[in-house]
Amino acid sequence: MARLIRTAARTLFSSFSSSTPPLLQSRNSITSSFLFQSSRPYSTDNKITKSPLEANILRIIDKEIDYQSEYAPPHQPETIFHSFTVEDQPGEQWMIMRGKYDDIEDIKLEVTMFDGYVTVPKLGDDATGEDVRLHISFIVDVSKGDGGENLEFLCSAWPDRLEIQKVYLLRGEKMLGRPYMGPDFRKLNRELQKRLREYLDARGVNDELSFFLHEYMLNKDRIELIQWFGKVKSFVEK
Numbered sequence: 001m002a003r004l005i006r007t008a009a010r011t012l013f014s015s016f017s018s019s020t021p022p023l024l025q026s027r028n029s030i031t032s033s034f035l036f037q038s039s040r041p042y043s044t045d046n047k048i049t050k051s052p053l054e055a056n057i058l059r060i061i062d063k064e065i066d067y068q069s070e071y072a073p074p075h076q077p078e079t080i081f082h083s084f085t086v087e088d089q090p091g092e093q094w095m096i097m098r099g100k101y102d103d104i105e106d107i108k109l110e111v112t113m114f115d116g117y118v119t120v121p122k123l124g125d126d127a128t129g130e131d132v133r134l135h136i137s138f139i140v141d142v143s144k145g146d147g148g149e150n151l152e153f154l155c156s157a158w159p160d161r162l163e164i165q166k167v168y169l170l171r172g173e174k175m176l177g178r179p180y181m182g183p184d185f186r187k188l189n190r191e192l193q194k195r196l197r198e199y200l201d202a203r204g205v206n207d208e209l210s211f212f213l214h215e216y217m218l219n220k221d222r223i224e225l226i227q228w229f230g231k232v233k234s235f236v237e238k
Contacts, residue, residue, distance in 0.1 A: 061233045074222040111138040157210040
């Protein structure tokens with residue numbers, strides 16, 4: 001299913017100008033104190049003499065870890081959001097959320113980290129230039145537990161709203177060939193669009209969820225960054 005997210009996201013972003021946001025270059029990618037503590041098994045007391053180049057790499061990484069930790073540390077990832085349980089995938093670029101509806105439907109969300117962006121004009125009378133709005137792709141899988149088809153929604157999470165891109169049916173976890181993914185959601189009858197949004201809203205998939213996903217993924221990006229620094233440092237130290 002994660003492969004479907006990546007494929008669908010590529011299809012979605014081919015319709016407008018976007019690119020991978022330079023998150024690893026941003027000072028917003030910062031660490032938490034608990035993560036900083038767990039990353040310190042990488043000893044700074046090198047017993048093996050390192051070349052000047054390797055020693056310089058280790059020194060820079062140490063400075064980055066210290067900076068990330070002291071600037072604005074992220075928090076322990078959330079495990080609950082309203083009726084959903086949240087399952088992080090450490091070291092991966094996605095996570096899972098699970099919930100139920102009326103005790104007969106299983107709701108599963110598979111959510112990417114930031115996978116694109118668009119630029120928009122800055123707001124305000126005196127504002128000039130552009131702001132960046134980050135994008136998250138996710139799939140909502142609604143199943144009735146009878147082994148039949150699942151109703152799935154390919155969605156976009158923007159910082160302040162949720163958008164539906166596609167609605168389609170798949171048989172369980174099996175995806176053979178290239179199933180028909182349905183029409184562009186925006187081309188559907190407007191009344192049907194409205195009712196499908198209400199359908200998701202009743203199951204807790206709405207604008208509030210989009211805001212949560214952006215907060216969660218920003219925090220996850222910070223965590224993954226400091227872990228990446230630690231792994232690179234450990235490799236160089238060997």
